[in-house]
Amino acid sequence: MNVLVINAGSSSLKYQLFNMKTESILAKGLCDRIALDGHLKHTPANGKPVYDSDIPLPTHAEAISAVIDKLTSEDYGVIGDLSEINAVGHRAVHGGRKFFGSTLINDDVIATLEDYIRLAPLHIPANLMGIRACQSVMPNIPQVAVFDTSFHYTMPEYAYIYPIPYKYYELNDIRRYGFHGTSHRYVSAIAIEHLNLTGKESKVITCHLGNGSSLAAVRDGISIDTTMGVTPLEGLPMGTRAGSVDPSMADIIATTDGSSLKEAINILNKKSGVLGIYEKSSDFRDIELAAGVDGNTGFIDSSKEHDKRAMLALDIFCYHAAKYIGAYVVALGGLDAIVFTAGIGENSPYVRKAICDRLGGLDVCIDDQKNVGRVSGFRDVTGIGSKAKIFVIPTNEELVIARDTIELINK
Numbered sequence: 001m002n003v004l005v006i007n008a009g010s011s012s013l014k015y016q017l018f019n020m021k022t023e024s025i026l027a028k029g030l031c032d033r034i035a036l037d038g039h040l041k042h043t044p045a046n047g048k049p050v051y052d053s054d055i056p057l058p059t060h061a062e063a064i065s066a067v068i069d070k071l072t073s074e075d076y077g078v079i080g081d082l083s084e085i086n087a088v089g090h091r092a093v094h095g096g097r098k099f100f101g102s103t104l105i106n107d108d109v110i111a112t113l114e115d116y117i118r119l120a121p122l123h124i125p126a127n128l129m130g131i132r133a134c135q136s137v138m139p140n141i142p143q144v145a146v147f148d149t150s151f152h153y154t155m156p157e158y159a160y161i162y163p164i165p166y167k168y169y170e171l172n173d174i175r176r177y178g179f180h181g182t183s184h185r186y187v188s189a190i191a192i193e194h195l196n197l198t199g200k201e202s203k204v205i206t207c208h209l210g211n212g213s214s215l216a217a218v219r220d221g222i223s224i225d226t227t228m229g230v231t232p233l234e235g236l237p238m239g240t241r242a243g244s245v246d247p248s249m250a251d252i253i254a255t256t257d258g259s260s261l262k263e264a265i266n267i268l269n270k271k272s273g274v275l276g277i278y279e280k281s282s283d284f285r286d287i288e289l290a291a292g293v294d295g296n297t298g299f300i301d302s303s304k305e306h307d308k309r310a311m312l313a314l315d316i317f318c319y320h321a322a323k324y325i326g327a328y329v330v331a332l333g334g335l336d337a338i339v340f341t342a343g344i345g346e347n348s349p350y351v352r353k354a355i356c357d358r359l360g361g362l363d364v365c366i367d368d369q370k371n372v373g374r375v376s377g378f379r380d381v382t383g384i385g386s387k388a389k390i391f392v393i394p395t396n397e398e399l400v401i402a403r404d405t406i407e408l409i410n411k
């Protein structure tokens with residue numbers, strides 16, 4: 001069984017083709033600049049050459065056709081023909097109040113997603129373009145949607161209902177949804193396995209730290225709270241997003257700049273977070289370098305110049321992450337493990353240490369030596385005497401999507 005996993009953005013489309021017998025990747029790639037000029041990078045895993053070239057991609061459907069062409073071509077291919085793709089799994093950003101699990105895509109699902117564009121106007125149209133493109137190019141192959149929000153569906157009402165007039169929840173589905181659910185689900189399950197607590201009581205905090213960042217409180221394998229909200233803007237400060245700030249901020253920014261509320265929200269989404277503070281980059285590698293951090297050890301190199309704003313941006317990020325961990329220990333009623341994952345969580349010893357060094361009040365500490373460097377795969381970086389484990393676990397959202405897809409089409 002082979003599953004094609006699709007992650008469609010407004011002008012890009014990432015894909016991975018999985019052989020589900022071995023759960024191995026047969027090929028992966030990225031269609032970029034769709035509807036502009038178009039570029040395709042296709043990487044087969046069978047030793048055939050990488051295709052990396054400009055190619056006209058006027059629509060998502062043409063991008064999917066180009067992907068199928070490469071997957072089945074003599075020079076770059078990994079399968080004989082389309083019949084070797086058994087199903088397509090789509091990453092879908094927002095499942096609203098209806099989709100509490102992954103689902104086979106049919107006309108009703110598409111109609112509901114169209115209605116939910118009001119909840120995620122930037123993301124759902126792109127997901128729909130990816131789904132429609134696959135339907136047109138592969139009409140007889142089952143398609144599955146796997147939602148970023150589903151894992152958090154189990155939050156209790158008091159965690160997901162906002163303290164605003166209740167009618168907005170009733171009439172417009174305004175509630176906390178949370179995102180990165182596929183990642184939180186995947187890494188929390190691995191953590192629970194390593195704790196030998198599968199099927200038993202467990203209390204895990206997962207920290208998905210990437211361009212977009214969120215934390216989740218996971219009790220007995222189930223999400224009971226998460227930092228992102230009705231949109232991904234809430235919660236931690238991120239690369240370019242402000243995270244939770246005084247809601248009056250949008251009005252204050254609009255008044256200060258003489259701009260619209262929409263433009264002010266755009267500033268909170270695209271020009272804030274660590275970029276807003278450091279101003280030169282939102283990339284943690286750049287910010288750490290400017291702050292004098294040794295990227296390999298995570299230690300500050302005192303012989304180097306320290307950019308004060310870069311340091312402040314890192315401090316703000318790590319302080320808020322630690323503060324949410326404290327809050328989630330309360331939500332969980334204890335703590336068995338903290339998990340770090342995604343671009344920053346997996347690769348930045350500095351951020352992991354700077355967060356954990358703030359957790360002394362919880363009797364949690366990291367091992368500075370085990371934390372050093374970049375190692376692929378699962379890592380236990382718990383310090384001696386720590387009351388909870390600290391794990392680094394590479395996330396794999398595509399594999400979860402492929403697994404859910406297979407499970408649904410085999411039902």
Ligand code: ADP
Nearest residue numbers: 209210211212282283284285342343344347348
């Ligand atoms: P997303 O999927 O949300 O776009 P990723 O999970 O790929 O983001 O994470 C991207 C972030 O990870 C960037 O801020 C990048 O700087 C950071 N990152 C990647 N490698 C490192 C590293 N070695 N040290 C510090 N930060 C890193």
